[in-house]
Amino acid sequence: MLPQMGYFSVIRQLECVANSRYVTEVVCNAVPPRNRSINAALRLMQRITGLIGNLEVSIPIPRKKKLKKIFDITFELCKVLRERKRKTLIELLSTMTCLGNRTIQCPIHAGFYHAENITVVESLPPVLTESDFHIRFNWFLPKVASVLNITAVGRLYEIAKEHAKKRKYL
Template identity: 45%
Template sequence: MLPITWWCGIIVCSSLRIHLTDTAKLIPNMGYYIEMKEMECVGNPSYFADLYCKITPPKNRTMEASVKIMQPLSAFSGVLRVSIPNAKKVITQIFDITFDVCKVLRERKRKILIDLLVNTLEKNSNAKTWRCPFPKGKYESRNISVTDLPPMLTESEFYVNLDFFIPKVAIAMNVTLHGHLYEVAKERHRRKKYL
């Protein structure tokens, strides 16, 4: 009798763990959304051509981007900076992360923001796999949306500056983004108040 009880317990616990894991994945998606206001991309023509990035209306919650890599890139680094204004509109930098793009793609142990960036771009890209060296060719990402946000954030305007560079050689690309992070519960409360 005891072995049957154990098997039932194992099956129930395994099933429960799967459902809890799935639910935990949904929590950040339900908590926040991002509305983008401005986006600009500038590339060094020796490395990138036909650089294009755009926020897609009507809700401004997704974006699309494409670039043509002009020569294979084997040593490639990036700097991600995130800033927010305080109550007096003074911009405060809250993240400043420098990373080796090739190392980030090889390893799965990444900082949360870098992991979010890589997963978001990979998910909607025409490239089957992202790895170094990056061969010449055209890369596109469509319907890029930021959804897997950590649950400890607060509503705020934000500025993102992402620089890619070839170490000790040249700046390769700069992407800037200005947007607003909204908390779903607060937004629903505001709508109820005014409707």
């Protein structure tokens, strides 16, 4: 029997900060009791035609109180959704942009958007190791303003290692 490959994350801290000129009623939280997924909701106040995203993933440097950036990408949301060239980014965005009964399309129309049980870590390739992580996801209008900033702090666990720990103690 092959061990189950992949990862899961546990979110310890989650914060969403919105620019009230563009977004109201913003709510985001980790889903208890395991904190492995996220619920999010927001009301977009106006139509947006060009939205830039910046995703940074950092891990702590052992014995130092610093973070090391392991992933940093900036992209134009509509272009990525339209061209569908970056597979990992497309998978991540597909998970995040299927909000409730609506899939985000460009231009993004004003209205209420919500998503439940968003998980993105399970689709990552098995090349990472268990570690703490710090994720910043910033959405902004080019040369205009920040729209929404999402910060998550948590830990990435290997599924196979967790199964082995359970068997050891049973």
